[in-house]
Amino acid sequence: MWLLESDEFQEWLNKASPRLWLSGIPGAGKTVLASAVIDSAINQCCNDSDKGVAYFYCDYKDDQSQKLHNILGSLAAQLATQNDQSLQTLEKHYNMFHSPGKLSVNSVKPSLVQIIQEMSVYFTEVFIIVDALDECGQNVATVVESLASLNTRNKYNIKTLFLSRDEYAISSCLQSGFVHIPIAARSHDLKLYVASQIETRMNSGRLRIKSPALKDEIMEKLVNGSGGM
Structure with missing residues (x-):
């Protein structure tokens, strides 16, 4: 980042x-x-x-x-x-x-x-x-x-x-x-960070997402909602 x-x-x-x-x-x-x-x-x-x-x-x-x-x-x-x-x-x-x-x-x-x-x-x-x-x-x-x-x-x-x-x-x-x-605004950097945080939480069991489509949707909303960095 x-x-x-x-x-x-x-x-x-x-x-x-x-x-x-x-x-x-x-x-x-x-x-x-x-x-x-x-x-x-x-x-x-x-x-x-x-x-x-x-x-x-x-x-x-x-x-x-x-x-x-x-x-x-x-x-x-x-x-x-x-x-x-x-x-x-x-x-x-x-x-x-x-x-x-x-x-x-x-x-x-x-x-x-x-x-x-x-x-x-x-x-x-x-x-x-x-x-x-x-x-x-x-x-x-x-x-x-x-x-x-x-x-x-x-x-x-x-x-x-x-x-x-x-x-x-x-x-x-x-x-x-x-x-x-x-x-x-640095949206690419934000996308990489959000993706890594989602993976970390999924691997630790703190976040459970079975659908890849839902995972992509969550990441998109977080990135777009922040307006980049």
């Missing part, structure tokens, strides 16, 4: 480039690309247990997926399952927030951003991927600003990759400090 082979992505995955933003028009194949990126990050972490990965898909049809605390909470929970010390950090903050008498009325809770940053120190690297930022509705500015702050000035060992439409509320926040890759 073109993205996975690009210099920008390889720099993000393997070197010291911590912030990447992919943008494209509706139907440009962003979510398919997000899945490919997530697979690559997971494979990277499988080869090194000291690395962590967390991801999230925003969805305009699901109000809960558009809320910042749900996005950050999911990312934190995923990291907690990958490292015991990271889990203890999350549990410590959870207990502080939920146990009677442990916080005064005037105590200020650290944000989930800060908690994720604390959790990240127990990994050599943390990959965070969030798809469809533009589908966060009225929350988009807050979501983007908070996610972008996860690794401001590369103070933490967190690598972030975001996908969205190129909208002002997003670009105004991400254009500085993020490597930007516009997504162009």
Whole structure:
């Protein structure tokens, strides 16, 4: 796949480039690309247990997926399952927030951003991927600003990759400090990727298709529905 082979992505995955933003028009194949990126990050972490990965898909049809605390909470929970010390950090903050008498009325809770940053120190690297930022509705500015702050000035060992439409509320926040890759139409590449994913799922038993015609129809709808990459 073109993205996975690009210099920008390889720099993000393997070197010291911590912030990447992919943008494209509706139907440009962003979510398919997000899945490919997530697979690559997971494979990277499988080869090194000291690395962590967390991801999230925003969805305009699901109000809960558009809320910042749900996005950050999911990312934190995923990291907690990958490292015991990271889990203890999350549990410590959870207990502080939920146990009677442990916080005064005037105590200020650290944000989930800060908690994720604390959790990240127990990994050599943390990959965070969030798809469809533009589908966060009225929350988009807050979501983007908070996610972008996860690794401001590369103070933490967190690598972030975001996908969205190129909208002002997003670009105004991400254009500085993020490597930007516009997504162009590459339908042939998409067809190859979709075909390989269908085969993988069929071989693992997660997808059962007896009819070759149905398999071709599914692939055609996925490719045409994405509008290429």
